Amino acid sequence: MQHQLLKSRLKSLWKTTSNYILIDLGYDFYIAKLPTKDQLNHVLERRPCFVNSHFLSVQKWVPNFIANKETITNTTIWIHLPTEFYDGVIFKKMGNVIGKLLKIDVCTYTTTSGYYARLCVEVSLTKPLKSSIQINNHSQ
Structure with a gap:
């Protein structure tokens, strides 16, 4: 999915009131930097979610995350x-x-x-x- 399209869909889905940063890490992993703790908590409470009928797994950032070495469980x-x-x-x-x-x-x-x-x-x-x-x- 194109980066800007994904960002737009997530903004609508998450109902964020302000802009956020979406960084493509490769290997179908992204970082979403939300402007406030409240918005972060809102997004984490709404998980899991679907974007265009595709499952989107959302989780809090973990230190030392390396996209090409991550194992999907x-x-x-x-x-x-x-x-x-x-x-x-x-x-x-x-x-x-x-x-x-x-x-x-x-x-x-x-x-x-x-x-x-x-x-x-x-x-x-x-x-x-x-x-x-x-x-x-x-x-x-």
């Missing part, structure tokens, strides 16, 4: 579930069993799409991914 995945599980409580439980539920697809949540349900889940790349989940007598 988490990623996001979209899970498709059969329509018989159209229930918000079940979605949340299933998503959190697999990893950390980040988002329920808008069409799924509003039940405007009936083919399958979609959940976005953050999973660890350092642990084996669950291949199935047992819900009563159903295995998914």
Whole structure:
């Protein structure tokens, strides 16, 4: 994504009231220097977020960060579930069993799409991914 487009989208998403600095570190890493502690806390509270349907991981700066040596330990995945599980409580439980539920697809949540349900889940790349989940007598 182009640097200025990303900066513009983040400003809108984060609802920052003043300009901030966005520095491209390469390897798809950026530093966002926000002008106030309040804005920094606001951005950190709103994580994780999506920009143009792409997951954006936001975290506080850590000393000695080197972009080309950084190891990614988490990623996001979209899970498709059969329509018989159209229930918000079940979605949340299933998503959190697999990893950390980040988002329920808008069409799924509003039940405007009936083919399958979609959940976005953050999973660890350092642990084996669950291949199935047992819900009563159903295995998914």
